[in-house]
Amino acid sequence: NAGVTQTPKFQVLKTGQSMTLQCAQDMNHEYMSWYRQDPGMGLRLIHYSVGAGITDQGEVPNGYNVSRSTTEDFPLRLLSAAPSQTSVYFCASSYTRGDTQYFGPGTRLTVL
Amino acid sequence: AQSVTQLGSHVSVSEGALVLLRCNYSSSVPPYLFWYVQYPNQGLQLLLKYTTGATLVKGINGFEAEFKKSETSFHLTKPSAHMSDAAEYFCAVRISGGSYIPTFGRGTSLIVHP
Numbered sequence: 187n188a189g190v191t192q193t194p195k196f197q198v199l200k201t202g203q204s205m206t207l208q209c210a211q212d213m214n215h216e217y218m219s220w221y222r223q224d225p226g227m228g229l230r231l232i233h234y235s236v237g238a239g240i241t242d243q244g245e246v247p248n249g250y251n252v253s254r255s256t257t258e259d260f261p262l263r264l265l266s267a268a269p270s271q272t273s274v275y276f277c278a279s280s281y282t283r284g285d286t287q288y289f290g291p292g293t294r295l296t297v298l
Numbered sequence: 299a300q301s302v303t304q305l306g307s308h309v310s311v312s313e314g315a316l317v318l319l320r321c322n323y324s325s326s327v328p329p330y331l332f333w334y335v336q337y338p339n340q341g342l343q344l345l346l347k348y349t350t351g352a353t354l355v356k357g358i359n360g361f362e363a364e365f366k367k368s369e370t371s372f373h374l375t376k377p378s379a380h381m382s383d384a385a386e387y388f389c390a391v392r393i394s395g396g397s398y399i400p401t402f403g404r405g406t407s408l409i410v411h412p
Binding site for chain 1: 307340343349392398403
């Protein structure tokens with residue numbers, strides 16, 4: 187199993203550009219989440235999904251969209267990038283509610 | 299509401315010394331508690347977790363943690379630090395029967411000196 191994969195590993199954007207961060211898992215997990223990690227802030231939840239077709243907002247959803255058309259994929263879209271979105275983004279999945287989360291390697295995003 | 303507090307953003311120990319990373323939580327119902335480790339430029343991976351049952355939980359790489367309900371704590375310990383333990387450690391809590399969403403602490407960076 188590849189586990190949780192994320193692409194790209196690094197990305198530089200200009201303010202106002204849009205892009206999609208890809209996340210996929212091959213463990214047949216129902217639950218998937220997107221977090222951002224900023225120095226001294228820990229991990230903050232952006233959006234999550236409890237199954238295909240079902241998504242909900244987390245703690246810091248503004249400026250981000252998600253969709254879950256399949257169990258495997260959970261892309262995160264930045265609609266109009268802002269410097270405040272410079273961060274490291276992690277995707278995670280788990281089999282059941284409250285179970286161990288499996289994290290991807292992260293995407294380091296810089297917005298100029 | 300649930301929350302997690304990790305005391306100390308940085309902890310520095312000598313190789314071979316005891317490691318103690320502190321985590322306190324607030325929850326009105328019995329929680330599930332987790333410790334994750336993040337090595338440089340990597341994602342997080344589970345060290346150990348407490349759900350129910352035995353309050354002393356053993357994890358990977360010689361780490362263990364004890365759930366103390368009366369102190370609302372879940373401190374992480376290791377008897378003897380190794381250079382390879384240098385990493386960022388995150389405590390997380392999620393309440394049983396409630397939302398699936400865990401809350402993470404802000405993290406503690408463990409520095410190990412030779």
